[in-house]
Amino acid sequence: MLNQFIKFRPILKEKIWGGSKLRTHLNKNSESDNLGESWEISDVKGDTSVVSNGDLKGKDLKELIKTYQADLVGDKVFKQFGNKFPLLIKFIDAKTPLSIQLHPNDKLAKERHDSFGKTEMWYVMQADEKANLIVGFQQNSNKEEYLKHLNNKSLLDILNVDEVKKGDVYFIPTGRIHAIGAGVLLAEIQQTSDITYRIYDWDRQDSEGNYRELHTELALDAIDFTAIPDYTTSYDESLNSSSEIVSCPYFTTNVLPIEGELFINHQDKDSFVIYMCVSGKVSFVHKNQEEILIAGETVLVPAKLKEFKLKSVEKSELLEVYIR
Missing domain, CATH: 2.60.120.10 (Jelly Rolls)
Structure with missing residues (x-):
């Protein structure tokens, strides 16, 4: 019987916007000052997690699913996903803002990228003073208004920006525009997908003077232009209770x-x-x-x-x- 608590080696990702909090706050083993993400559990192609503890040490997540199947993931999950692990679990540190972006739904992601879509959520673990997140529109929008502001580099005039603190939670369904702001450390839970449509990247260049690719056309029919009154997720907390x-x-x-x-x-x-x-x-x-x-x-x-x-x-x- 599979009765071991399984830990994995973090997969550390340097990013143009990354910082040092994954090392200083969360003890990740890196000397980098541009560490943006720690992939805790991943079945993304090319980035499969490897067990770091116990009798299964050295085996990767794909091996575990093939060997243990429903004992590992559950009958229902195995029937639905087979040998693919359905979630990608991360910690993220933004020293500078991430690009403004969104993710396609399952249908578009399957058609275009043979991938799952990417619904995700954020739990803020630490935030510097006045640190913020961009999530959704301030008011219902449309392609014409969006493109006008995109071309004028005035997207922030129509997007919702929230200052955040520890414990804040945001649910990010596919199609919702979003960006993690500078000074935010968070936990991210998402579908297993690395498909991102980047729509604005603050005109920044990498160390070689290159701009990162934008996905203006791909994003257009993936965006949800609907606004909601409050993008934060409210919840109750009780000690020793889920x-x-x-x-x-x-x-x-x-x-x-x-x-x-x-x-x-x-x-x-x-x-x-x-x-x-x-x-x-x-x-x-x-x-x-x-x-x-x-x-x-x-x-x-x-x-x-x-x-x-x-x-x-x-x-x-x-x-x-x-x-x-």
Whole structure:
């Protein structure tokens, strides 16, 4: 039986907009001052996660799914996705703003890129003073208005910009324009896809003087021009209890503040469960096995492993992610 808590080696990505917080705040092993992303669990082609602990150390995620199938991911998930892992789990540090961008839905992504679409969510772990996120339009828009502002480099006049703080959550469905602003460190949960339509990149150049590619035409029929009154996701938090933040067809994410000991029972789930530690330090205990998770670390609990205990000496916080 597959009853191990599985940790993976982070896949670290240098980015033109990256900084040093993944190293200084989340203990990622890098000397880079342009570290933008830590891919915690990935089945993206060319970036498959490799196990870093226990009896499975050195095996990659694809091997695990082929070997353990539903025992790893759950019957329903395996029937739907086969040997592909459906989620990509990241930590992101923006020293300077990311490009303004959006992601295509499943239909467009399949037709154009033979990929899943990219619905995602953000949980803000730390934000500098006045740091912000761009999410959606201020008011309903259309192609004509959008193109006028894009060409005039005045997109911010019609986009929604929110100052953010620790604990803020944003759900980003496909088609919604968005960008992470300078000074934000966050956890990102998304479909397994690396398809991004970049629409504006602040006219910045890389070290060789090159501009990054824009996807103006591809983006046009992928954009959702609808505005909503409030883009933040409100949720409740109760100590030692899982509280739902986001639930969509692609993933469900709960927040779990913990202090002391807590018994976990996942008999009601037909899915793997991922835990991201966003603050503090938590021990995962099953029989004679103990795995410690500190802020910035992630663990995959196989679908077969239904019951275990969590322990935390100090108040800590986990994100709990699975598929309904």
